[in-house]
Amino acid sequence: MKNTVINLVKRPNITITPDIFEQTSIETAPLEAGQFLVKQTHMSLDPAMRGWMNEDRGSYIPPVELGDVMRSSGVGKVVESNNEDFPVDTQVMGMFGWQEYAVCAADTAKAIPSEIPPEAVLSVLALPGITAHQGLFGVLKPKSGETIVVSGAAGSVGSLVGQMAKLEGLKVIGVAGSEDKCNWLKEIGFDEAINYKTDDIDKAVAAAAPDGIDCYFENTGGAIQHAVFANMNAFGRIAVCGMIGDYNTDKPSVGPNWMNIIKKRLMIQGFTMPDHRAEWPAMTQKMAGYLMQGKIQYRCHILDGLESAIEGINLLFSGGNNGKLIVKL
């Protein structure tokens, strides 16, 4: 099968520019025993991908090698199969990469009931869902009545964290970068939404959390981090999931002074999902439950065509996307 693929051919120099990718056309490899061919229909663009492009071998997963297909998760349909557990037309998800077709085996794709729309798979069940679940329940361990702040709250992970925290009985404060995003956060049940681009972030955080902050789900870094950090309560917990404000810069923002960590006995924990592979199925199942019961809302920002990923990924760093960024192939 003729397969259009987009390879990473250069490391980005701070921001992502089109010249770091190369689009080519190759033939898919013939299927071996147990393998099946997936035609990708929807491809996820996630902030973590920025890190995978760096030549950084000390990070939590190896970088994408130059010349390799750019790494990403996606949803597709089986179109040819040498595996009876994955017959033609099965809907599957997996790390398919920036390409039309992927040759998979049972350990590189997971069957998904076809009732679940591909957009929901990528928005709620895939990386965003398990990341939100792990950060909230595995790290923050929220208690009813507590206050949580979520930065990057209108993003795919943040919006799930806030909604699940609300279900647990917390007061939920979201920080996002536009009026439209803030309005959506209120619609899906956030108690407070702060627009960091127009509000005085220090004052707005203090005003939204008059009883202080018990849990912070960190997606952004920068001024939001400092404002939340200064308002943490005793025994507060911080889950460090992302630093999207710092991904595309060569001048990382400074962190807050650590005195507050002592005074408030704070616990700060970084986490990444490859460490929790064993728990993925259980977390995915729980997210599917929320979805089926209508307890979780999501919205998608759909780009059209494989090559739209090349420019489109930058929407994640400018905040230009409204909802989970997905490329429809």
Add this chain to the structure above:
Amino acid sequence: MKNTVINLVKRPNITITPDIFEQTSIETAPLEAGQFLVKQTHMSLDPAMRGWMNEDRGSYIPPVELGDVMRSSGVGKVVESNNEDFPVDTQVMGMFGWQEYAVCAADTAKAIPSEIPPEAVLSVLALPGITAHQGLFGVLKPKSGETIVVSGAAGSVGSLVGQMAKLEGLKVIGVAGSEDKCNWLKEIGFDEAINYKTDDIDKAVAAAAPDGIDCYFENTGGAIQHAVFANMNAFGRIAVCGMIGDYNTDKPSVGPNWMNIIKKRLMIQGFTMPDHRAEWPAMTQKMAGYLMQGKIQYRCHILDGLESAIEGINLLFSGGNNGKLIVKL
């Protein structure tokens, strides 16, 4: 009984100056039923006392009120008693404050076998010992074969942390502020000792920990914090005990950017001892065991006379003390 006391009468303006204290003489209150009078013989000066002088009601314990005796721990002997469990001549420890005599009851003093010298009580069993124990075992949970860095390593807490970590089979790196201190660290079993005043701290830390750092016991903040943070291994743990480099300044040092927290899945935890009161007796007992078995060395820097505390406490912040700072009354 005529009692010389030193009260805190002003909040310090950055550094501690003699005018914030006032020495007076009062009569001790008559003993009520169950009470006993302690003549303090040795008084502890600890970095945490700097925080207690501030008007900071959001911290882990209330500030010393203006006009009150300055708060401190000490060792003394019972000289008058209305409590048969604390007969005259019993050696006791407690939060006696900056004064010659303290009226105590069973809940404010603890009997200590008279075989244990008062210097050892204050250096190993009291606040330094339980703080070192909690930070090492309660927060860092070290594993044999790992590498730990201790800042403020020649201080009362740091020297105990390093020695206990060595007993647990770790590679132990201490950071201190003089050649004399570094030599002493090597004498008591530290594998490496870095003089942050003369060494290039970034290079020295990287060279001392070629396999990276798994545990960091943080007493200082500043450049040492940044150097250690940059060399943390995946799943590293940081116990934040003190920030002595920042106690006497109105310009707190900036913290490191948090990206490394994600990449290395670091856990950073602040702790203070009032939260762990229930565990104090067990920790004290364990420290006494180390002491009796000769597994723990300590050294003291003795000042002479109650009023020597007023100027002497600043040795803790200049690093001028060699060993546990104790005032002998």
